[in-house]
Amino acid sequence: MRVVIAEDTVLLREGLAGLLEDAGHTVLARVGDAEALLAVVAEHEPELAIVDVRMPPTYEDEGMRAAVEIRKLHPNVGVLVLSQHVESRFAIELVSAEGGFGYLLKDRVLDVGEFLDAADRVSRGGSALDPEVVKQLLAPPQGDDPLAELTPREREVLGLVAEGRTNASIAKELWLTEKTVETHVRSILGKLDLPQDGDTHRRVLAVVTYLRASVA
C-alpha cells in the first residue's frame, strides 16, 4: 500500500510512518500541513492519505477540508482522517457520501491490527467509521424507533456494520461464524426496511444514512 501522511506532530508522524512501514507499506511522503498534503497527493497519487484534522495554521479543521478536497480531485485516493475527538457530523457525511473514506479517533492507532485493517479497507475504496461515532449514532432508542426492535446482539452487529467492517471482520470480533453474522445482518436490514445487498460498502452507506436520518 502506498501511503502519504499529514500530521503536524513530528513524533506521532514518524511513529505512524514506522507502524505502516513495519507492516510492509510504503510511506511516500510525510508532511505537516494541508497545503503540502495536497501537493504530495497530486504528485504521488497514493492509495491512501492519512490526515490529521487539526493542522497549521489555524488548527481548526484544515485536515478535514483537505480530505474533502482530495476526495473531489483524486477520487481514487482513500482518505483516513484521524481526530483527537469525535466531530461526527462531518465524518458521517463523508462516510455516507462515498467510499474510500475513513474517520478514526487517534488512539485507535494503538490497536495496530484494527488500524491497519481500517487503513487497508479505506485504501481499497471501503469505509471506516470510528466506533465512538457509531455509538453516538446508536443512541438509546426512543418510542417507536425501529431500532428498538433489534436484539442487543443485532445492535452490536449493526454498529460494526456501520463502522465499515466486513462480515468476516465482524465474525472475528464477535467470536461468531460468518454464517451467523450474515443471518444477523439479513435480519437487521429486514427490520430496518433496508435493501439486502452483498456489497459491504453499499451496505455501510445504507446503514449510516439510515442512522443519520434517525439521529438528525
Added chain:
Amino acid sequence: MSCMSGLRIAAWVVATASVVSLGLGLADIHGVMDWLPIGLAPFVAVAWLAPAAVGVVIANRQPRNRIAWVLLLGSFALTVQVPLSLALGEGWGLQMGRALWPLLYAWPIAITFVFPDGRFLTPRWRWIGAFGVISFVGMMAIAMLDPEPFEGDDASVANPLADNAVSAWMEDTGLWLIWVVFWLGILGTLVAGSVSMVLRLRRSTGVERLQMMWLAWSAALIPIGLVLCAASWTVFGFVDYLVFPFLLLMQVAIAASVGIAVLRYRLYAIERIVNRTLVYASLTFLLLAVYAVITVGLGVFVGGDSTWVVAVATLAVAVAFRPLRARIQDLVDRRFRRARYEGVRRVRSFEDEVRDGVQAPEAIGSVVAEALGDPLADLYFWLPETEAYADATGEAVEPPLDARARREIRRDDTRTALLLHDPTLLERRDLLDGVLSAAGLSIEMARLRVEVRIQLAEVEASRTRIVEAGYEERRRLERDLHDGAQQRLVSLGVQLRRLQMSLPREAQILSPALDQIVDEVGSAIGDLRQIAAGVRPARLDDGLAAALRDLARTTPVPLEVDAPQERVAASVEAAAYFVACEAITNAVKHGSASKVAVRAHRENGTLHVRITDDGIGGATVRRGSGLAGLRDRVAAHGGTFEIVSPRGGGTTLQVAIPCES
C-alpha cells in the same frame, strides 16, 4: 483710514472744547454760574460732560457712528454757553440761561430718531427731523429775543435785548405768538421720536432689540422731565432747583445707556433693569397710594394730624410690602418676561411630574429645549469619571461642533452638563439664565442617574466579559488537552507498539506487559477526552442542538431534546448548554428524576431554554450552590432565571438569554 483718524481727532477736539468751556465756568463759579447752588456744580459738570465723554468713546471705537456726534454736539451746545457768557457779559449769560433750555432735550430727542445706527428709520423721517430742528431753533430764537427784564436776584442786570427792533415788530404784528407753534412742534418731535423708537423696538431682534430697550428705558425720562419742568414753570414761574437734579439725571442716564447700548458693555442687563424698574416703580406708586388713602381716609374720621393715622398707614405699608412686591414681580414677569416666565413654569411643572413619577428626570433635556423655545437644543450630561459627555440614554457622545452655541452648565463649581442651543438665545440671556437656573437641580439629578446607569452597564458588561473569557479559557483548555497531552500520549503509545513489534524473539515475554501498558495509555487518553468534553464539549462547535443531542447519549436517564438548528452567539450557546448540563446533573443526582426534557427555542432575539424533570422537586437556589452559579451565569448574559420546584412535583428551570445577532 485718515478720514477715520480725522474724525477721531475732531471728536477729541470737540470733547476737549466742552471740558474747557465748563472748566472756565467752574473756575469762575461766582460769575456766570452763580445761579447754581454750590453743591450742584459737580453734578452739572458730570451731567453736561456725560454726553461728550460717551461720544468721544464711541467716536474712538466707531468713528463713523453719527450717534457720537449727536452726543458730542449736544454736550458742546450746553457747555459753550459758558465761554460765550464770559465773553459777552452777564446779561447775555442770563438770557441764554433762560432761553436755551430746549438744548437739554434737543440731543436726547435727536438720539431717539437715529439710534442705534445713526440713520433715520426711513428717509421720510428726515422731514420730521427737519421739522424738529426748525421747532427747536425757532423756539430758542424767539426766547432769545425776549425783551422782558430779569427777575429776582438778577433784576439789577440789564437785558441786552431789552428793546430790540425784531421783538418790537413781532409784538406789534402778534407774530411772537408763533412760539406756541414751535412749542407744539417740540412736543410733536418728542412724540414722533418716541414713535420711531417704539417702531424700532418692535421690529428689532437680538442685539438691536436690547440696544433699543436700553434707550427706551432712559428715554422715558425725557417726557417726565418735560412734565416736571412745565409743572414747575406753571407753579413757580421758573424751573425749580428740585426739578433741576432730575434734568441732570436724565442727561447722565441717556448718555450712559446710549454708551452701554452702542459699546455693548453689559448689554444684557437691560431686561433685568427694566424688570426691576417696573417692579419698584409700581411698588412705590402703590405703597404711596396706600399710604395716602389711609392717611386721608382715617384723617377724615379721626381728624387732624393724628400720629395714630401715620402709624397705621406706615404699618399697613410695611405689612403690604413683601406680598405686594412678590405679586407685582409675578405680574411684571408674566407681562414683560413672558418667555422666561413660561420657561421657568415649564421646568417647575416638569419637576412636579418627576415627583409624581410621571416623568423620568432624564427628560429634562427636552424640557429645557421646550422651555427655551429651541427645539434643536441638546443637553449632554458630563461624566467626570470618563471625562466625557453622554446623552440621556447613557450613550457616550461627543457633542457635535456645529453652529449652535455651547453653554456649560455648572453646579457648585462642578460641571454637570453642556447645552447646545440656538445662538440667538444669547441675546435673551434673561430667558436662558432663568430656565437654566430653574432646571439646575433636575439636570444634576438626571446626570447622576445617567452616571449610575452607565456604571451599572459597565459592571454588567464586565461581568459578561468575564464569563465570556471563561468560555474562551475553557475552549483553550480543551484544545490544550487534545492537542497537547492527548497527542503526546498517542505518540507514546505508537512508540510502545513499535517497540513491542521490534522485540527480538527471546524478549517476546515482555509483549503482554507492553500490551497492558498500551491499554493503560489508551484509557488515559480516554480519560483526557472525557475531561476535555467536560471542560467544553467540542460538539458546541456544531451548535447547541448538536451538543445537547450528544449530551443525551451520555445521560444515564432518557433525555428528550428539542432545540433549534439555527445558531446564536457561541457564548450564548455555551451558557445555555452549561445551564442544561447542570440542571440535568441536578435532576439525576438530587432530584431522582427518571426522565428529563430540554426544550430550547428562539423568540424575539431571546434564547429560551426550559429544562423539566419528573423528580422529587424541592430544589432551591442556595448561595454557592450549582443553581446559584447558573443564575449568575445567566445574569451575566443579561438573561433571566426562574425555577419552579414544588416538593414532589418535579423541577422546571426556565432561562431566557438575549441573543441579538
